[in-house]
Amino acid sequence: MSNVKNRIKSSVKVPKTDNSKRSLQGHIRPVHQNVNVSILSKAASTNSRLDLHGFRNLAYIMLICSNLRLLVENYLNHGFSIPIQSLGIPRDDVRIGIYCTLLIPCHLLLANIIERTAIKTLKNKKNTSSYELWTQFAALHAINEFACLAITTLIVQFYVYHPLVGTILLVHSVILCLKVTSYALANRELRAAYLNNLPVPELYRSHPYPSNLAFSNLVYFWWAPTLVYQPVYPRSPNIRITFVLRCITEVCVLSLGIWFLSAQYATPILKSSIPLLNTREYALVFERLLKLASVSIIVWLMGFVVVFQSMLNLLAEIMRFGDREFYKDWWNSGSVSTYWRLWNRPMNTFFRRHIYFPLMKRGYGATSSTVIVFTVSAILHELVVGIATHNLIGVAFISMMLQIPLSLATAPLEQMRGPGTTIGNCIFWLSFFLGQPLNILLYYFAWNVRYQK
Amino acid sequence: MSNVKNRIKSSVKVPKTDNSKRSLQGHIRPVHQNVNVSILSKAASTNSRLDLHGFRNLAYIMLICSNLRLLVENYLNHGFSIPIQSLGIPRDDVRIGIYCTLLIPCHLLLANIIERTAIKTLKNKKNTSSYELWTQFAALHAINEFACLAITTLIVQFYVYHPLVGTILLVHSVILCLKVTSYALANRELRAAYLNNLPVPELYRSHPYPSNLAFSNLVYFWWAPTLVYQPVYPRSPNIRITFVLRCITEVCVLSLGIWFLSAQYATPILKSSIPLLNTREYALVFERLLKLASVSIIVWLMGFVVVFQSMLNLLAEIMRFGDREFYKDWWNSGSVSTYWRLWNRPMNTFFRRHIYFPLMKRGYGATSSTVIVFTVSAILHELVVGIATHNLIGVAFISMMLQIPLSLATAPLEQMRGPGTTIGNCIFWLSFFLGQPLNILLYYFAWNVRYQK
Numbered sequence: 001m002s003n004v005k006n007r008i009k010s011s012v013k014v015p016k017t018d019n020s021k022r023s024l025q026g027h028i029r030p031v032h033q034n035v036n037v038s039i040l041s042k043a044a045s046t047n048s049r050l051d052l053h054g055f056r057n058l059a060y061i062m063l064i065c066s067n068l069r070l071l072v073e074n075y076l077n078h079g080f081s082i083p084i085q086s087l088g089i090p091r092d093d094v095r096i097g098i099y100c101t102l103l104i105p106c107h108l109l110l111a112n113i114i115e116r117t118a119i120k121t122l123k124n125k126k127n128t129s130s131y132e133l134w135t136q137f138a139a140l141h142a143i144n145e146f147a148c149l150a151i152t153t154l155i156v157q158f159y160v161y162h163p164l165v166g167t168i169l170l171v172h173s174v175i176l177c178l179k180v181t182s183y184a185l186a187n188r189e190l191r192a193a194y195l196n197n198l199p200v201p202e203l204y205r206s207h208p209y210p211s212n213l214a215f216s217n218l219v220y221f222w223w224a225p226t227l228v229y230q231p232v233y234p235r236s237p238n239i240r241i242t243f244v245l246r247c248i249t250e251v252c253v254l255s256l257g258i259w260f261l262s263a264q265y266a267t268p269i270l271k272s273s274i275p276l277l278n279t280r281e282y283a284l285v286f287e288r289l290l291k292l293a294s295v296s297i298i299v300w301l302m303g304f305v306v307v308f309q310s311m312l313n314l315l316a317e318i319m320r321f322g323d324r325e326f327y328k329d330w331w332n333s334g335s336v337s338t339y340w341r342l343w344n345r346p347m348n349t350f351f352r353r354h355i356y357f358p359l360m361k362r363g364y365g366a367t368s369s370t371v372i373v374f375t376v377s378a379i380l381h382e383l384v385v386g387i388a389t390h391n392l393i394g395v396a397f398i399s400m401m402l403q404i405p406l407s408l409a410t411a412p413l414e415q416m417r418g419p420g421t422t423i424g425n426c427i428f429w430l431s432f433f434l435g436q437p438l439n440i441l442l443y444y445f446a447w448n449v450r451y452q453k
Numbered sequence: 454m455s456n457v458k459n460r461i462k463s464s465v466k467v468p469k470t471d472n473s474k475r476s477l478q479g480h481i482r483p484v485h486q487n488v489n490v491s492i493l494s495k496a497a498s499t500n501s502r503l504d505l506h507g508f509r510n511l512a513y514i515m516l517i518c519s520n521l522r523l524l525v526e527n528y529l530n531h532g533f534s535i536p537i538q539s540l541g542i543p544r545d546d547v548r549i550g551i552y553c554t555l556l557i558p559c560h561l562l563l564a565n566i567i568e569r570t571a572i573k574t575l576k577n578k579k580n581t582s583s584y585e586l587w588t589q590f591a592a593l594h595a596i597n598e599f600a601c602l603a604i605t606t607l608i609v610q611f612y613v614y615h616p617l618v619g620t621i622l623l624v625h626s627v628i629l630c631l632k633v634t635s636y637a638l639a640n641r642e643l644r645a646a647y648l649n650n651l652p653v654p655e656l657y658r659s660h661p662y663p664s665n666l667a668f669s670n671l672v673y674f675w676w677a678p679t680l681v682y683q684p685v686y687p688r689s690p691n692i693r694i695t696f697v698l699r700c701i702t703e704v705c706v707l708s709l710g711i712w713f714l715s716a717q718y719a720t721p722i723l724k725s726s727i728p729l730l731n732t733r734e735y736a737l738v739f740e741r742l743l744k745l746a747s748v749s750i751i752v753w754l755m756g757f758v759v760v761f762q763s764m765l766n767l768l769a770e771i772m773r774f775g776d777r778e779f780y781k782d783w784w785n786s787g788s789v790s791t792y793w794r795l796w797n798r799p800m801n802t803f804f805r806r807h808i809y810f811p812l813m814k815r816g817y818g819a820t821s822s823t824v825i826v827f828t829v830s831a832i833l834h835e836l837v838v839g840i841a842t843h844n845l846i847g848v849a850f851i852s853m854m855l856q857i858p859l860s861l862a863t864a865p866l867e868q869m870r871g872p873g874t875t876i877g878n879c880i881f882w883l884s885f886f887l888g889q890p891l892n893i894l895l896y897y898f899a900w901n902v903r904y905q906k
Contacts, residue, residue: 069743290522331507
């Protein structure tokens with residue numbers, strides 16, 4: 001018997017001296033010991049939160065790989081299709097562009113001359129009918145502002161062919177027009193305060209009116225990365241040469257990137273969608289639109305960084321301009337209105353200081369003031385895009401005006417916080433993601449109808 | 454003079470009684486008051502963390518929209534290309550499939566008969582040379598296990614045409630083979646414990662050896678959603694009919710979904726890649742591979758849910774099987790080895806109980822035990838895929854064996870925690886995301902070479 005036992009033990013490799021339980025090889029170890037529920041069943045039945053964060057990484061990998069696939073597909077279909085030689089800008093456009101670029105800032109000088117004349121005249125003629133004089137100088141400023149926009153608009157409409165040149169000139173004139181407006185409005189109030197001995201903000205003490213009308217002060221405002229005139233700005237202590245060089249590098253690299261993406265990826269999509277728009281095959285156009293959306297959002301983001309981060313910071317560093325909040329974290333916006341408030345701070349600051357709050361002071365409500373601000377912004381958008389592409393088709397205007405209902409729809413979501421903000425953020429991104437390429441497509445189509453048919 | 458002042462005041466709408474500062478319209482309100490840094494500059498210079506969570510929503514929107522585009526593109530190119538009538542399974546395959554399905558479980562019955570004979574013989578012949586008997590019964594079990602796999606393999610290789618039928622039969626035979634193995638190994642140890650009066654786990658008290666060899670116990674193990682034999686399992690109290698119905702609905706809906714995705718999206722990609730593989734245009738094949746990857750990962754995930762959540766839970770509910778941890782949260786795995794440990798718990802439990810730990814007890818190191826486990830798994834994978842597609846090309850085997858270096862490479866990342874785990878998780882997903890479709894493509898190609906040339 002003991003012999004048998006030994007043999008059995010040895011056959012299952014049970015050394016005699018070992019603890020008998022450990023000596024078995026574990027084939028009878030109970031592995032199903034407890035009642036357990038599958039994670040997905042549990043989450044479904046008790047509403048407990050599933051930890052799915054790993055799928056986020058999968059989503060990113062899918063996104064990267066599917067875009068990588070599009071790169072390969074694009075290369076196989078088009079090779080490298082970049083016009084290395086030129087952007088196709090006619091020589092005349094360059095010539096007119098240079099004249100305009102030199103001409104536009106003159107309106108700022110004109111505003112300065114009007115203001116100098118105004119204070120000189122009002123000081124000398126204190127006893128004559130100055131009300132009319134105030135109105136006359138206001139009218140002169142208004143004519144100057146209008147001329148700043150109107151001249152460039154007419155030149156671009158009738159003499160500039162290339163949309164890129166047109167866009168640059170129009171953006172330049174809009175910026176200068178807003179600067180002139182701010183300069184005129186601010187100095188008008190400073191003049192009133194000066195003549196009536198009203199107090200002005202502490203910050204402006206070092207350059208009291210009318211000493212702020214000096215030429216150097218004007219030049220500073222001309223180049224400062226702001227649309228809002230102040231006699232005095234907060235300044236940074238010095239110019240960091242490494243920062244300047246980094247900004248310049250960023251501008252060069254990102255501009256090249258934008259050019260490459262536009263030429264290599266966006267242009268073929270736009271070109272291939274023209275026949276589809278002609279034959280009204282809207283399902284195919286929608287497919288093109290979705291394909292364009294990924295490129296255009298990346299180009300837009302790179303454009304945002306190049307302008308609002310690199311260029312404006314470069315300018316600020318060189319001008320020792322202190323307040324560099326050119327944008328806030330608009331990408332986290334829980335509503336469309338928050339986006340518009342955060343993404344373009346210089347423009348937003350201008351609108352608030354010179355349109356929104358003055359309208360409120362005149363008794364307009366918040367909603368009508370907002371509508372007016374968006375309308376002005378919509379007109380400027382249509383002006384830039386519509387004139388530069390020689391097609392005032394109103395799409396940019398309508399797109400901007402649609403921001404008002406979108407803002408109203410997403411504002412309550414943002415106030416809900418948590419998932420509400422996420423939904424609001426998604427609505428903002430979706431409208432942005434699809435709205436941008438739709439605008440591009442329609443203006444490109446209108447351009448083609450005009451010039452290539 | 455006072456007249457002039459009044460007129461000036463009225464021209465800028467300054468009511469006399471008002472606080473003079475408030476009465477101006479705010480055009481000189483200082484808006485640039487502080488020195489501020491742009492968020493992106495700040496993050497770059499001080500390494501402070503940028504809050505970019507909004508871009509995550511953009512990533513999801515881009516992913517959804519780009520896949521939506523692929524749906525539109527697919528519809529425009531292929532219409533609805535689903536073979537509604539049949540899956541193309543020959544009638545002979547169905548007949549052979551049914552015979553095999555009935556035959557395979559008989560090996561479990563055989564194992565039971567061998568075990569019954571063993572204990573009867575050993576009890577009666579206590580005084581004869583039982584060492585040889587133990588070896589003989591072990592050999593009988595081994596032959597039975599081998600036969601379970603081998604018979605199905607030969608039948609599928611030589612008589613079954615359709616890969617779907619072949620796969621189902623082979624998976625069935627692998628499952629039964631593992632069940633038979635576990636049944637044999639566990640009962641062998643229970644037998645040894647019984648004959649030597651060694652203690653057995655508390656849980657098994659209610660069904661002591663050899664009463665656990667009863668037919669009802671065998672049938673329960675046959676249908677229980679586990680590969681590991683225990684005389685007693687933890688049980689759930691009752692069968693919830695709503696849960697059963699939900700599982701059945703899930704199985705139907707998800708199976709239809711998998712069928713639709715495979716026929717509508719995966720098949721055209723596979724078909725179009727065959728000529729490219731023939732002409733060895735690897736850049737184009739890579740493009741096809743990336744396109745296939747998105748479909749195959751979704752099909753795989755749906756397949757995972759249908760098998761490991763719906764089917765196994767359905768079976769568990771009907772059998773009142775308590776331990777339903779058929780998977781853990783493998784999607785968050787920080788390393789490849791963690792994935793293999795978590796995703797398929799029944800298989801993992803089998804390997805640990807019957808191969809890994811017994812090997813360790815016999816003095817093998819952790820690494821060599823792991824290598825052996827992966828090798829067995831690799832052989833089984835190649836068996837199922839290679840025989841079902843009639844092409845033992847070794848790709849599935851190699852893919853599984855590559856999991857060993859991938860596991861070794863990602864294990865230190867997981868132990869770093871934080872970003873390390875994220876990188877490990879991404880490596881796991883990427884190898885999965887690209888490895889799956891590569892395998893599918895190669896077996897599909899081999900199949901086409903064999904049957905359509």
